[in-house]
Amino acid sequence: MAAAGGPDPLFGLRNNFYLGAYQAAINNSDVPNLSTEDAIERDSIVYRSYIALGSYQLVINEIDDSAATPLQAVKLLAMYLANPSNKEAVIASLQEWLGDPAIGNNPILRLIAGMIFMHEEDFNEALKHTHAGGTMELHALNVQIFLKMYRSDYAEKQLRIMQQIDEDHTLTQLANAWLNLAVGGSKIQEAYLIFQDFSEKYPMTCLILNGKAVCCMHMGNFDEAETLLLEALNKDAKDPETLANLVVCSLHLGKPASRFLSQLKISHPEHLLIRRAAAAEENFERALQTVV
Numbered sequence: 690m691a692a693a694g695g696p697d698p699l700f701g702l703r704n705n706f707y708l709g710a711y712q713a714a715i716n717n718s719d720v721p722n723l724s725t726e727d728a729i730e731r732d733s734i735v736y737r738s739y740i741a742l743g744s745y746q747l748v749i750n751e752i753d754d755s756a757a758t759p760l761q762a763v764k765l766l767a768m769y770l771a772n773p774s775n776k777e778a779v780i781a782s783l784q785e786w787l788g789d790p791a792i793g794n795n796p797i798l799r800l801i802a803g804m805i806f807m808h809e810e811d812f813n814e815a816l817k818h819t820h821a822g823g824t825m826e827l828h829a830l831n832v833q834i835f836l837k838m839y840r841s842d843y844a845e846k847q848l849r850i851m852q853q854i855d856e857d858h859t860l861t862q863l864a865n866a867w868l869n870l871a872v873g874g875s876k877i878q879e880a881y882l883i884f885q886d887f888s889e890k891y892p893m894t895c896l897i898l899n900g901k902a903v904c905c906m907h908m909g910n911f912d913e914a915e916t917l918l919l920e921a922l923n924k925d926a927k928d929p930e931t932l933a934n935l936v937v938c939s940l941h942l943g944k945p946a947s948r949f950l951s952q953l954k955i956s957h958p959e960h961l962l963i964r965r966a967a968a969a970e971e972n973f974e975r976a977l978q979t980v981v
Contacts, residue, residue, distance in 0.1 A: 699727060702734055707859045708887060709896030711738040733759045733797055736767070743927070745771035759797035762786070766801050769808070773959065780805065787818060796824045803830045812838050825851060829860040836871045844868050862887070866900060870907065877907045895921040895928045902934055911941045929957040936962065 697703075698720050705714035718735045720727075736748045740763070748767035752760050765786075769779040783802055787793045799818045806815035807830070815834050822828045828851045835844035848868055851861040862883050869880035881904035887897045898921035905914035915938050921931040932953040939946035954963050 698723060699731055699734070702731060704859055704891070706734050706738055706741075707863065708891055709741075709894035710892060711741045713892070714738040729757045729759055730797075733763050736760065736763045740767050740770065758786075758792045758795045762795070762798040762801040766804060769805050776809075780809075796827060800824070800826055800830060803827070803834065807834055807837065810837075822847075822850065825854065825858055825860045828854075829864050832864040832867060836867060841868060841871050844871065859887075870903060873907065877904050880904050881908070893920070893924075895925050895931055898924075899928075899930045899934055902938070906934070906938060906941070911938055914938050915942060927952070927956045929953060929960050932956075933960060933962045 702714055702718055702720065705711070705717065715735055715738050718731055720731060723731060736752065739745075739748050745767040748764060749771065752764040752767075754761075756764070765779055765783055769776055783805060786798060787802055792798060799821075803815045803819035806812070806818070812834050816831070819827050819830050819834065822831065828847050831847045832844045832851075835841070835847065844864075845868060848861070848864050851858065851864055855861060866880040866883040869876035869883075881901060884897055884900035884904065888901065891897070898917045902914040902917040902921070905911070905917065914934075918931055918935045918938055921928060922935065925931065932949050935949040936946045936953065939949060950962075950966065953960055957963065
């Protein structure tokens, strides 16, 4: 982190990453005169940006066994996402590292642990490693985990902590928007205004466009949502959240959604929407068998 009171040399890099401008984060990562600690954080954000773009193998190839703990943790995330059959081995390594007194409390390692266990839908295990916080990213991840557990009350407590640390922080604003979407009602408009503010301050990304689109769908404005989502699709034709939201939006508009669902199934077969659709098909087939 930057010295107290001094400018943060990684502010722009972090902001690009938080808002989903992953290629911009990579392209603008050549920050001069970084401390060793800041250089490691810079590299971890760059590699996480490559992971977000689906370049898992690049990360696996470039981070060697002599790299610092945060980078090793990022490599584990790439290995976890790259090969579903390798998940058990990755989780075993992760548990071993978390149990090591020398590195187990590293904030990036705890963050990656939280992300992997959240992917596994093992929310209690995720919280075991993230609940103590320590960084804005850990607090933001706690908000996400609590929302997935349908505990908006606990998510709100985490948001309050973030607001006390830095009310204007990009992650605080994002967490506020996520919570508003979960609570619903009049809070949807507040969430929309947060994403609108981002779109006026920063280059438009799939994350911002999807945020605005989800708010529009909650408010019943499906035509506006579709326009935003098609703009996001132009930016990244394989973005999983864009494809998933287009499936939902198309169904509400009475338009065919099968192509978006097929694209999602091909590029992100493990996506929650695909898993739910497969489970629904199995249940339907089972029900048919009892009738026939």
